[in-house]
Every structure is written in structure tokens, then in C-alpha cells.
Amino acid sequence: MKRLFGHLNNEPIFEYTIFNQNNHAVSILNYGGIIRKWMAPDRDGHISNIVLGFETIDEYVASSPYFGAIIGRHAGRIDGGTFRIEDKTYSLAKNDGANHLHGGNRGFDRHLWQVEQDDQRLTLTRTSPHMEEGYPGELDVRVTYELTEEGELVITYEATTTETTVCNLTNHTYFQLGRIGETVAAQELTMMADAFAPIRKDSIPTGERIPVEGTLFDFRRPRLLGTGFHKLDEQLEHAQGGYDHPFFLSETDEPQATLFDPDSGRRLTVKTDAPVLVVYSGNQLDGSLTLKEGKIPQYGAICLETQHLPNEINEVTTSSAILSPGETYRTRTTYQVTTD
Template identity: 45%
Template structure:
């Protein structure tokens, strides 16, 4: 596994998984196998059609919805070549609308929590919907994961993907400014999944976009994540108060259950008694990535499932990574396999800026102003060992 002290900088070509040889081979191959396919997934109450798009490339198959930009399924192979869906989700639209705890959602305008659903920018105070105790979580009660997106497929060189766009109008969910958002999902010929986020505004606002996929590398519905090993390149994390808002401290992970600088099993760490795991009922914390903010995606973490041999690595331009250990899955949700999801049956790794940054001046800023472009990239690679 990569050392947590080592920085792995990806060139644009390497991050996309393209070399001259692979690109040439892709051009010579039958492109039909990589052409995105669309099918009707369901209809909203007002009759709006929701489509599911299927992308396949390099041994990875991704299925995404026009509703919420949701990753409904993500299939990868184990060491024996057997393909399994490793993302939690539902097999029907109604459950996504009524029950989903952000399964696979495209999160915005602001990923994670904002204290009391309120922030002040340029002397004006903005009130957001409060949907998580006293706080606003993931853009409020109807964030980007509950909005329709325009979707355009593409097959470009050796890549295949989807471009999702929407404009969040001034005042939506209490946020200022008309925010034009463009998110690109790309599958590379090596089976990597890349997410590129872009946004512009006509008025100063705050933005923090991320993806909320629940992973289980043993397979969706297979049970506990105890057999997963996580190595995370972060020596500090942001402790939280009783409502999961960061205290402002950047605390060392050393000698705590939050220390994944060397690979450790995720589940047992989440259950280790500690003031912070008690507050969160597990781990639901932002890690301060050692690399900081970068212009190109750099190494952040490795998750390994030794039994299946699956390995997922993440690279990002973001300074933070939220680790959530499925603490609030309670056995009442039935997944795509027909099995119930229980506490600790999945983990989320959300590349992001820090929670509550609009209210914490010492955190990296999430302010976006007119004339500037918000850009962020996160790359997931899949392999076996």
C-alpha cells in the first residue's frame, strides 16, 4: 500500500487512465460496448420521467440516475473475475424519494453540516432549512440529491461518461446566487471512476459539492464492513460537539480510533469507546488530508477487502475526507439485493471541504464569487490483489 507520507501526483492522462497505447486500442475496439445506455427507472409524483444511465469501461459498470445524480449501482470484479455491485442502493425510485439516507447522492449546495442552518457572508445572514437536529445537512431537506439533472452521455477517446447539469436558482434552499453546476462522471479504460465538479455564480455564495456513495467491497447487502482495511493519509481530524458540528480544533489522530495512517479494520475502530465515537455512534468525522488543497487529484486513501481481493483507492483535489461508518442504518431499509441494511454494513468516504466552514474562519474557505469557477476532482480506482 502507498505510504501515508508519500504524495502521488497524477498527471491529467494518468488520472484519466489513458495512455497512448490504451487510447489507440480503444479507438480500434468496438465502441458500442462503451456507449452509455439509457432506460426508464420510474416517474416522480408529477409524472417526470427518471432515467437510469449505464456506463461500462475497463471492467467497471456504473449506473446513475437523472434524479439526484444518484449512483444506483457500481459493479467491480473480485480477484477471481466475479463481478459484484459494491454500492448500497434501492431497486426502485419510490424508495429513493421517500427513504434514502443519501444513497449514492450528488450532494450540494453544501455537503455536510452547517451549524444552526445559518451563515453570514458579506454582512448578510442566510437561513437554510434545518434538517439534522438544529443544523442543515447536505443542502437541506431538498438538496441536489433530490433534484432532477439534465444528463448528456459521451464517448470520448477511450473514456465514456455522463455530463450532469442544472442551475440552482437564487434563494433555493436559502442560498444566495444563481449557481450553474456541471458534474462529469467518467469511466476510464482502466475502470477508474472520475468525478469532475464545476460551478459558477452571479452572486457571492458558498459551495461544497461531493458524492455520497455507500460502499461495501464484499458486495452490497453482504453484511458488516469489519473485514475492510482502511489506510487514510491524514494525521489530523476535526472533532465534533454534541450535534456533530466541528469544534474548530484540528486534533491529532494518534492514539485514537481515528488513526488509519496504517491500514486498520474499519468496523472495530468505529466501535472503540471514545468520546467522539460515542457522540457520533461510530465514526462520522472529517479528516484533514495531509496533502491539503491541490490543483490535481493526489492520493488520499486505500480500502482493501482481503477476502474478495478488491482494492479501492481515492485521489482528490479536496483538503478533507468525511469517513462515515453507516451508523444510522437501522435494519429498516431493503437494498437492491433484497437484504436489509444494518448499522455498520457500509462506509462512505466523501471528499470535501470541511463541515461548517462558512462559520469557521480558520477552515479553508468555501466562498465562491462571481467571475470565479469552483472546480474539484475526485478519482476512484479499482483493482484486485
């Protein structure tokens, strides 16, 4: 289904909705590839939205903290807004203090995408011009969203370039499996990750790899998210009282992360071939955003962003985020919602 969502600079913004036979419906905008709604049943069959989203395009332009958007060319922060490839330094927008964040002042989240719909699949494409936001190479990007009958939203990212560049794509959906307007403190997170990347005060990963054993970052067994909120821990303080950290995922055929809401019975699993999962627990949400469902408090949702390690381009000589001509960037992530 396709409907007009609004206009931006006289350009029509459309919302596309894909359905399955089990009462799931996912709505996606051609602006930013934004996942605006995911309607899903709880254990009692009551259907409600499980992601944060606005009702108008003006709200997305004015105040969205990347709600549901495709993030690129590079997810996360890049130290000082610079990186080097083949002895050449590139300068990017510094849109997060002294650093570069989520693709710059006008990243992929703020562009219109071409959309083709084929039943329960959407294919979004755009070409990022050479030196857009300071990134070298013309980058052709294809992102597909497919909703299965099993409640899986499968996201596939592909990209090719005309010059050696960096590419690190993700989706920035804010999940709230319970009631929008409440916090995720009572939801349980499980993650197959033996180590995490500590961050500096400006949220740049230090490049270290710290074992989770004996820390507030150990989610190898189910743990309430709220047990880490506002704790006297330097790393949590760097992230404004919660999580905004990359976790190094174990290689497995099983889902690497599970989020469970005991009240609704909804369970979200994440399976990916990306090496890192950035967990962001909505620490910077402060009640100033009002959605259709109400005001969004701190910790009002959680983002589970699959990607390569942010700022890796400045930490190692052979970053996995480097993409060269003739290569294809490709990652795949499956978010599945079921009920207990």
C-alpha cells in the same frame, strides 16, 4: 446505455450506464445524479455490485439516506442553519435537528439533472435558483462522471455564481467492497491524514484540528474499520458508535485513501484535490432498509466524501467554501477499483 427507471411527478427518471472493457459498469440516475450501481469483478472474476442502491425511484424518494447522490449546495452540517457573508446573515432549512444538513429539505440529491452522454462520460448540469433552500446567488453546476479502462470513476465538480455564496459539493456513495448485507468491520482503511476534526454531539465539527497520533482515528497504516466500532471513545459515541468525521488530507500526488476487502480482494483508492475526506461508516444504518441483496445492517457500508470542511463558513473568516462571481468552483475526485 440509457433506460427508463421510473416516473416522479409525471417526469421520466432515466438511468445511464457507462462501461469499460474490464467488466466495470456504473449506473447513474438523472435524479440526484445518483450512482445506483457499480458492477465490478472480485479477484476471482465474479462480478457484483459494490455500492448501495434501490430498485425503484419511490424508494429513493421515501427513505434514501443520500445513497450515491450529488450533495449540494453545501455538504455536511451548518451550525444553526445560518451563515454570514459580507455582514449579511442567511437562514437555511433546519433539516437535522437545529442544524442544516446536505443542502436542506430539497438539496441537489432531490432534483432532476440534465444529462449528456459521450461514450464513457456523463455530464450532468443544473441551475440552482437564487435563494434556493436559502442560499444566495444563481448557481450553475456541472458534474461529470467518467469511467476509465483502469477502473477509475473520475468525478469533476464545477460551479459559478451570480452572487457571493457558499459551495461545497461531494458525492455520497455508500461502498461495500465485499458482500452487500454484511458489515465493513473486516475491511481495512488507510488514509494519508495526520489530523481530524472532532465533532460535537450534534455532529457539527468544533473547528479544532486534532493530531491522529495515538487515537482511534489514526489510519496512516492499514487498520480494520471494526477496531473503532462501539469503542469507549467520546468522539465515536458522538457519531453513534462509529466514524462520521472529517479528516485533513495530506497534499500528495498519490491516492490519499485506500479501502481493502480481504475476502473479495477488491481495493478502492481515493485521490482528490479537495482538502478534506469525511469518513462515514454507516453508523445510522439499522437494518430497516432492505435492498435487492437483503437488509443493510449498521456499518453495512462506508462513505468516503471528498469536500471542504463542513461548517467552516461559521468558523473562519476566509472559508474555502465561499464562491464569488467571476470565480469557478472546481474539484476533482477519482475512485479506482482494482483487485489483489
